Amino acid sequence: xxxxxxxxxxxxxxxxxxxxxxxxxxxxxxxxxxxxxxxxxxxxxxxxxxxxxxxxxxxxxxxxxxxxxxxxxxxxxxxxxxxxxxxxxxxxxxxxxxxxxxxxxxxxxxxxxxxxxxxxxxxxxxxxxxxxxxxxxxxxxxxxxxxxxxxxxxxxxxxxxxxxxxxxxxxxxxxxxxxxxxxxxxxxxxxxxxxxxxxxxxxxxxxxxxxxxxxxxxxxxxxxxxxxxxxxxxxxxxxxxxxxxxxxxxxxxxxxxxxxxxxxxxxxxxxxxxxxxxxxxxxxxxxxxxxxxxxxxxxxxxxxxxxxxxxxxxxxxxxxxxxxx
Numbered sequence: 001x002x003x004x005x006x007x008x009x010x011x012x013x014x015x016x017x018x019x020x021x022x023x024x025x026x027x028x029x030x031x032x033x034x035x036x037x038x039x040x041x042x043x044x045x046x047x048x049x050x051x052x053x054x055x056x057x058x059x060x061x062x063x064x065x066x067x068x069x070x071x072x073x074x075x076x077x078x079x080x081x082x083x084x085x086x087x088x089x090x091x092x093x094x095x096x097x098x099x100x101x102x103x104x105x106x107x108x109x110x111x112x113x114x115x116x117x118x119x120x121x122x123x124x125x126x127x128x129x130x131x132x133x134x135x136x137x138x139x140x141x142x143x144x145x146x147x148x149x150x151x152x153x154x155x156x157x158x159x160x161x162x163x164x165x166x167x168x169x170x171x172x173x174x175x176x177x178x179x180x181x182x183x184x185x186x187x188x189x190x191x192x193x194x195x196x197x198x199x200x201x202x203x204x205x206x207x208x209x210x211x212x213x214x215x216x217x218x219x220x221x222x223x224x225x226x227x228x229x230x231x232x233x234x235x236x237x238x239x240x241x242x243x244x245x246x247x248x249x250x251x252x253x254x255x256x257x258x259x260x261x262x263x264x265x266x267x268x269x270x271x272x273x274x275x276x277x278x279x280x281x282x283x284x285x286x287x288x289x290x291x292x293x294x295x296x297x298x299x300x301x302x303x304x305x306x307x308x309x310x311x312x313x314x315x316x317x318x319x320x321x322x323x324x325x
Contacts, residue, residue, distance in 0.1 A: 035096040036126050038106060044087030045112040052084040052110040056117075059095065059106045064123045072107065072120065084110060100161075101210055103127040127212045134214075136160045140238025141205045141217035144249065146286055149193040150221055153249055153288070154205055155239045156188050162207030162214070172200035172220075182208075188247075189288070197225045234317065235310050241322035246291045248277070253284020254313050260284065263311045266291060266321075274301060293323055 038057075044050040058075035065071060082093040098104060106124040111117045140155035152167065164184050168177035169192065181190050185207075195201060201223065204216035235250040254260045264278040274295050291308075293301050303325045310317040 035094050035098060036104065036106075036128060037092055037094050038108075038124060039090065039092045040108065040121070042085045042087055042089040042091050043110050043118065049087055051086050053113045053115060054111050055081045055084055055108055056111070057081050057093065057095075057106065057108045059104050061102060061104060064105050064107065068107070068120050071105075075107070098128050100128050103211065127210055134160045135162055135207050135209060135212055137214045138165065138205050138207060138217045140240065140242075140247070141203075141219050142236045142238055142249070143201075143203055143219035143221040144234065144236060145221065145223070146191070146251065149191050150195055150201070150203075150223070151189065151191050151249075151286060152203060152205070152219065153189040153236075153238060153247070154217065155247070157185060157207050160207065161209045163209050164207070166204075166206045166208050166213055168204040168206075168216070169201055170204075172202065177202075177204055195223050197223050199223045235308065235319050237308060237319050237321050241324045242293065243324045244293055246293065246321055246323075247288050248291060248308055248310075248319070249286070249288045250310055250312075250317065251285070251314070252282050252287050252312055258284060260313045264289060265309050267307045267309065268301075269305055269307070274306065 043052055045052050057078040058072060059078065060071065060075040062071065062074075078093075078095055082091060085091055095104075095106070104126060106126075108121045109118050136157050136159065138154045138157055140153070142153055144151045144153070154165075157165075162185060164182055165187065166179060167181040167183065167190055169180045170177035180192060180194075183190055192201075192203075199222075201221055203219045203221070205219070206213040206216045208214070235248060237246045237248050240246065248264065252260065252262045259281050261280065262278050262282050264276070265273055266275040266277065268274055275291065276296060277289050277291055295301060301323055303323050306321045306323060308319050308321055
């Protein structure tokens, strides 16, 4: 099980000649392959007021033992260090030039003008990507009820360091998620058939490389008590907003499982028909249709808002699509 909300654990910091320096250091879950971005809240030079004079930031591939001072003495110093801001300011700093596929440990300290040095911050642990580039959060992530389960779908990530996707699930109110599946980079959907009726689930979708995961895309779905009889009648488009293409996902066919006539058309906001994607008899079940953001004549559409309208035995379903330049 993994979670991607970072909890900063602060140690007790010693007071040095009236100067108490408090720093909570953390590393975000989306780390670049050759660099890592660290975030913290600036301390003061006297408790939580004023501005510290300087920082010292160090890192190592070695874990931090009980003898933190010994680790600090042999760790690599990052220079030039960031400049302290007014107490309470959110700060960040990118440590570049790191080796890909490695795990690093970071500690930061602050000093006043004397200088009196703070105690050591908490330890931030983060791994760089394995293949170069950033770990990107998947877009267009959606959860849809289908007969007997939940269908998850997303847009394929085509750049960055990721080698695949991780899918996590947790019941509503739970602080811990369970890794449900690992998917390849070319995969854009997965069905969860282990859900329980009457529950509300939150799904997290990340890209991963080695021990690193991207920040998650999140989708929440409520499972009805009569799960086997539930079929979503909604139509979703992803990614939305989109550039270049949109995938429209819906359930087609008759309620008894037989084929039915379906018509799917894209209109602009004036009601002018842009593109007819479907018009005929199709089997029952989940369908995913790609619209390449072009008209029936093959011309790219202008940026703006468009409406997808689906007519089927279940009635008329619509969804609004935003197309970006």
